[in-house]
Every structure is written in C-alpha cells, then in structure tokens.
Amino acid sequence: MVMNQHGIDAKAYWKRWLPARYAALPFPDTYFTLLGEQVEQQAGDLWDELVRRDEAPEGETHEERAGRLQLLKEEAVRAVLEDLVRLPPEPGTGTDAEDGLESEDSFQDRVTAFQQQLESNSTLVERLLDGEARIEDLSDDELSSVIAWMSPAFLHLFDTSVEAERAKGRSI
Secondary structure, three states, X not given: OOOOHHHHHHHHHHHHHOHHHHHXXXXXXXXXXXHHHHHHHHHHHHHHHHHHHOOOOOOOOHHHHHHHHHHHHHHHHHHHHHHHOOOOOOOOOOOOOOOOOXXXXXXXXXXXXXXXXXXXXXXXXXXXXOOOOOHHHOOHHHHHHHHHHHXXXXXXXXXXXXXXXXXOOOOO
8 A cells, every 4th residue: 555645744744743642653654544545535525525515606617617626625635634634733742853843832933033123124224225324323233134134235325345344343
C-alpha cells in the first residue's frame, strides 16, 4: 500500500501537533496509510451528498459550475480532515525544531513586532522626507533600521551614503 496525500499530511500533522499520540502508534505508516484512505473515502461520500443537495443557479456557465463543484469538494475534504485528522493540539506543542513550525502565540508575537518596526521605520522616513528630521538626528540603530528597510540607496536622497556616515563615526 502507498500512502496518499491525505495520509502524508495527517502523519505530518500528528507528528507536529499530537506527538504523544503519534509516538504511541505501533505502526505509524500503516495507520496513516489507512487513515488517508479513510479521509479520501469519507470526503468523496460527503462530496457526493453535497453535490446531490446542490442547486445550480439559473444561467450558470460550465466553468462556474465546475468552480462551484470544486469548492464543494474542498469543503468536504476540509470537514473530514477536521473530524479525523486535525484534532486539537496536545499541550506544549510549540516550535518544533524538526519541522520548523511555531505556535500561534509565537507567530502573533513576531507579527506584532514586525508591525511595530514597520510603523517606526515609516514614521522615521516620513519625518526625514518632510524635513522634520535630519539623518544626524537619528540614532545609529534607527538609521541602520531605516537603511535595512529602504535600502542603502535611500541615503543618496540626503547627499550621503553608508560609507560617508561610517566615515563620520556612525556604527551602521
């Protein structure tokens, strides 16, 4: 037996988010091969049911119908995966060095930090462009951040360069 894509995805999900359950499986490849087939069968059955209950809008083109049926198929697969595969994560499943995934909290912290840095850089650049601040007014860390965000060529707008600023003793 060859494991289908649903089995491969399920195995990766369980290994990442349900490590204790995964470790307790005596024959994981066999389990996920069968689980993948079960997902495929149940998703197909659910899709058949959704298609039977579906009512095509009047004047629908072939392409529109094909697209709508594909959405129904994806809905069926998603529903079955939620029931059989994507069980709630076990406690303590944060970043896993093996697969590189991170927890939702860690991801949100990174997004928040990025947004704050983006706002800070945007404000600094606007102040520079509006003449409210000068390159000399920025700390080395602020200038380094702006250069990394905008590119070193940005300094040419102010008749300077990274090399010229470093020659002045700036640590950028």
